[in-house]
Amino acid sequence: MVTAPSKVRPAGYGRAQAVFTVDVEDWFQVSAFDSHVSRSSWETLESRVERSTDRLLALCADTGTKGTFFTLGWVADRYPALVRRIAEQGHEVASHGYWHQRIPTLSEAEFRADVQRARAVLEDVSGTPVTGYRAPSFSLTDEVPWATRVLVEEGYQYDSSRFPIARPGYGTASGERVPHLLHTEAGALHEYPPAVWPVGALQVPVAGGGWFRQFPAWLIHRGLDAVLQSGQPAVFYLHPWEVDPGQPRLPVGLLTRVRHYRGLGACEHRLRALLQRFEFTSFHHLFQAA
Template sequence: MPGIKNALSLDIEDWYQGILQIDQSNWHNYESRLIQNVEKILALLSSARAKATFFILGYVAEKYPKLVSRIAQAGHEIASHGYSHRLVYAQTQDEFYDDVLRSKNIIESITKTKIKGYRAPFFSIRKDCLWALDVLVDLGFEYDSSIFPVKNFLYGIPDAPRRIYKAGSKGILEFPLSVLNIFGFRLPICGGFYLRALPYFITKSGLKYINKKMIPAVIYMHPWEIDVGKPKISMKLKWRIIHNYNINGMEDKFKQLVKDFYFTSIEEVLFGGRG
């Protein structure tokens, strides 16, 4: 596979856990579809010979420890997506510390390996909660991949750097979601909703352009984004779009993406090591 190493990341949560309006106290009311979707992703990555970073929700790791082991045994990096999938800026510093520590302890007790990376639920490290980056350093994390250098109603730091950089007052390594600057307009080329929404050729040529400048990209996806059979529930239009838009074409786009580019884990891109 030609080209430079890009990072692939999966945010491991069940479909209803990624819906802001569904509180954790109600999660038990919804059908879990996580295992089958993660298995599908593992098979897909294996056939593409790609490695990835799996940011696993602590709640999920606690419920499905064998799934965490399976992902680790397949050679992928295991990292933290927090415990309860709450917006970072809606938490106090103490709540955030406890939430991330809880997820770290659960995951590390399963894998027996120290976690290096963190991804915030809903990419919710914004300018108003940059303290979170320093909390991650205090907890022993080596990198964060939560900052989205765009303007969005839920997340984003529109003027944040678009390359890997040292962030926060303690200088944690930040791998921001990949965004292309087109005449001052920032276009996310980073998978997930944007891979679903944009025609594939735009993602492909955008990623080629980023790589041509020898900049590695980080791509994300959720297991529920390739699940055409996930239950339909009533939601406001904005959230229906976020959750369901172009789900039908996503699996094929994702397959094509991992075929067209060289993907590995974030730790491999940042630190070398296993990949």
């Protein structure tokens, strides 16, 4: 195991740590593909989630990184050994829901059933408590105010889904960038927004995913540095399919094609450099250190 001595962790800020998160889903379980890939066809498509998640686990092991793996219940049901590997290697298993449906497309009862089923299977398979949630496509927005209460009622303690930039169907108007409490009638949920770097009037998303593949690496590194130096945890995310340049291509429109496929070839190399540069941990370890 290699631990780079130059990893960034500002002294004096107990909670100012970079948090590495993975949304564990297969290459076809992406909201932007909903009109191309029906749920009923999932079983018929080539699954690549085990292989690509194992690549991320290997990168974590090489760089001394721990992370939180927000895993789909659907994946845990089909690949329980993968979820066990994640837990056995010291990472946190958390929930990405069961069916990867954007919350505003669900009724309250449907959402409750989805997060309940996901948590049950993930706890059963991993043998660890599941307390964290990330919504498919960061869809825990102001459109669905009831969803936060449902998460608390279903045993979740924290969430990392409220992206602090406003875009249609994505992000939150309040733009709250720092960890905060979401109060509900059932109790409070701790919210840890993905990392956004304020530069003047601009809010630059440096949290990972497509942003990580499209933006220059120096900008991501500087943004994460800035968030950490402000005394806040910097939450970063990636998907297993982002380190799988050989995944089948779907006949999607230009914008989705750029967002989804651009930069896949260089992603693993860039991720290794990032994990060597910053000392990443999981939410579980972040809470323990506080």
